[in-house]
Amino acid sequence: MEKAKITAYQLFALVLLFELGSALLVALGIEAKQDAWIVILLGMIGGLLIFFVCYRLYCFYPDCLPTEYLQKIMGKGLGKSASFLYMLYFVYLAARVLRDFGAMLLTFAYIETPLFIANTLMILVIVYSVSKGIEVLARTGELFLVFIYFLAGSGVLLVLFSGVVDLHNLQPVLENGWKPIIKSTVKETIYFPFGELIVFTMIIPYLRDSKKVRNVSIIGIIVSGISLMLVMVFNISILGVKLTERSQFPLLTTIQTIQVADFLERLDVYFMIALIVGGFFKVALFIYAAVIGTANIFTVTPPSRLCYPIGLVVLLLSMTMASNFPEHLKEGISIVPFLLHLPFQIIFPVLLLGMAYLKNRKHKKQGTG
């Protein structure tokens, strides 16, 4: 663990930017058609539950990284290997997000640039800031949050002034009942983007005021959930369900419909900036967690020595994980949630919490007895 402290607002900014990161890129919960916004809200509630599990664990061991308390709960050998699996998971997710953004840039703007170049440039910046530590990352987040919400605010105004919003597209609500909504929540939004907050178990021990962890995180999750919901409401009400479904990047298509006063058009750069900033933080936080955790498991000091090697792994993984974009998306939709997200985000933390609870009760009895 680094000797660093971050403020409550910085944590809030990181949670928010992390959540918006790649969730803005895709049509979140579109399986439920025009009810995608309900799916996002339900996913947010699921995310809050996952957060509470992690928070209880944090309460048992407020000064430790998860890699440490895993060893305390499960014993040294088992705890270390479990933590190591988590680090691999974070590296994999970092690579996924990096690939998402590389593919986005190449599809939309840099058609002739090789993916490797785009990903390398991005990972260089990310690894550099990660090597400077969590404080630098948190301060960057603090700055960019204001910027992102300025973009979002002006974007919303421009969309409204363009007069393209048609809320009729959101009707009929619950056309096919609750079933597809629940299904889509359990299959997607609960893990992505909300369950991915599991990575913050590696960040919250740095908060200066440990009492604020709960409230700040909850507010962060709720604000990000509502922001994502609004984005999806705009996407569907402007593009309609079918076009949103067909769009690789619905938000981009939505922004392209902005036409105000004959000269405010083609504001694609809005989308680019917001997404690059969000993607930067998402990848950076995953890599940071992987770096600090790996350093902790293998007692590497200083942890920043691991930044470049892990960055390289993420880069190569992002290149080799899929041979084309549809394959990458398909993996993300049908394989990753059940094979990776479900065990790492839900099953494992819940089991751990149970074990931690039993263990600490025993300790207490021994202490008092």
Add this chain to the structure above:
Amino acid sequence: MKRRIGIFLMVCLQLLLLTGCWSKKELNDLALVSAVGLDLNKQGKYVGTFQFVNPGNVTGSFQGGGGGQGNAVSVYSATGDNIDEISRRMATKVSRNLYYAHANLVVISDKLAKKKGVLPILDAFDRDATFRNTATVVIAHDAKAADLIKTLTAIDKLPANKVIKLLRFSERVWGASLNIMMIDVIKDLTDDGKQPLISGFNLKGSSSTGEKVSNIMQSTPQAAPVVDGLALFKHGKLVGWIDGKKARGAVWTLNKIKKTEININKKGRKEAIALEVIRQNTSISTSVKNRTAQLNVRVETEGNIGETKVPVNLKDPHVIADLEKGFEKQVKSEIKAAIKEAQAKKTDIFGFGDAVHRSQPETWKRISKNWDEDYFAKANVKVKVDVFVRRTGLRNNSFLSGAK
């Protein structure tokens, strides 16, 4: 010393990253496409006619000096089996990279729209990242798309701009045309409950005179594009045209009228009193019961008296109320005529099906497949119009009341 050399090498390496010209395209290597026209030739292949901006000639003429001698645009065409091929084949004729980000007009010939439909050609535009999906789509009515693209226009140097501005302006002031964007067309094409309706353009005069600069040297250009009717589509194919008052009725039903003017007969004179509509709001709803659909249109509109040809006592509120009834009847007949025409062609261009989808989702699932044929075409239509005459201009009674 070693450290210095190291730093020097690092700086040199960074230079490689800083150039930022991986796939640079200089402005003078770009051919700015301003409009795309699509025709069908006798062999059944697509003919793409692209209008390119000659930047020097456009700016020169605005500043009133230098340049401005040649055409504002140059037009080239190429033939191919799909849009991408046409675009690539253009390379044998155009010496620059085609740049679509400023293309804001797509003209499709009525022949192509009738025979092959618009479904096979729009995907390229939908998919391409540089083409903007807010580009206007129009159908060439009784003309070749190529001829519309070739015709030079006065006032607006760029013919593409002329067409778009014309469309926008006529939509706003007269209301018998629609400025339909690519994204709207695609949305309607994939929507079960609504079919596309696209504005038509005709070429007045002959294309051979239209493509010469001499055409715009005259005070009355011999050839010019004019707004002409609305094209009804069904399953992506052109099935008919409506124009004039019917077209306005259709625009009215779509709640797209901004301003227009309505005439009624009075005291034996035809079109004697004119109402300038300043705002309106139209909503539609549909209900389906026992295999029959009921289409409801509700219009509320406000306006001022614009002209009278016969003496009427405009000081009297009763007379105004009487006139309002007349205007209501007129609007109602236009809307009914438009819906009747669409029913005859069995294509729901107004989105009544969407209204069912919203209000009776369960029923819609059952009937969406044959909505156009079995329900929309046979539906009862109910139109309710409320016209409010608010003011009468600078005069109350017309001078005609006192004229000898």
